[in-house]
Amino acid sequence: MDKIKCLVVDDEPLAISLLGSYVQKIPFFELVFSSENPIEALDFIQNNEADLVFLDIQMPELTGINFMKIVGDKLKYILTTAYSEYALEGYEHNIVDYLLKPVSFERFYKSALKAQERFSFVENKTDSHFFVKSSGQQHRINFEDILYIESIKDYVNIKTANQEYIVLDTLKSLEQQLSEFSFARIHKSFMINLDQIKSIAAKKIILSSDHEIPIGDMYRENFLKRLK
Known part of the structure; x- marks a missing residue:
């Protein structure tokens, strides 16, 4: 680097x-x-x-x-x-x-x-994956495997179907880096993988894993634009 x-x-x-x-x-x-x-x-x-x-x-x-x-x-x-x-x-x-x-x-x-x-x-981000440091190790995460990313104070929790990675970063930073891919911020505390959407309700997203993620009012308009 x-x-x-x-x-x-x-x-x-x-x-x-x-x-x-x-x-x-x-x-x-x-x-x-x-x-x-x-x-x-x-x-x-x-x-x-x-x-x-x-x-x-x-x-x-x-x-x-x-x-x-x-x-x-x-x-x-x-x-x-x-x-x-x-x-x-x-x-x-x-x-x-x-x-x-x-x-x-x-x-x-x-x-x-x-x-x-x-x-x-x-630097370690490609069109299909990136590497993050979690629990003292570097982990490769494929974009397609990510369900959602949740903000936890100074950290984020990157959630896949089988694993979660607690990373020292902010949701705003990841939003900037991942918005060019199939990810969208839908809440002050959540960003989701658009390819993992199962259904959309009035105030929440149901993912393929059946996780329910709330939609924040201030993020709704941009989210709907991304879907189009």
Whole structure:
């Protein structure tokens, strides 16, 4: 796997220095840009390749949340802040992890491993299968075998007819990676394999395995479009 190209965006010079030094210690990371000014970072992203942003939430020119809204799913994010109350809001976006300042290297390294897993999934995906890490092992999962994927806080449960795999990832991330295939998000906590649908009721999907998965109101319209 190529090195993950990282940006550090924080309005505190000491945080820039510390996080930059941490990034340079990680063999699969490459520091390509750092700045105290999020506007400069936006300009860099428009004109250069990047993968992951270590992003402060509280910045005077532009908050980290608004930064993510502008950049969108083009990049992945690890949020850094001194204020833990922002954690829940942050996890609504495409977040790999959330670091509370002051950040120790041990905690940073755990975030780096999360990021490596997330990017490794993208590289190990083909038209018929992908590999995921579960219970300390890499498992090959054929798309056709998947019934549904359920969100469980910071993890997802990938359910097949005979097995389930608990994976450190988010449903939003998998939705982005699998939407080009025969998968659709139908609920805030569920994504299903469209090829496994047995029948559709008013508020639920019955799969070939007879599992019943609820349909969320905000997902209904897009789901019906996918079926067409």
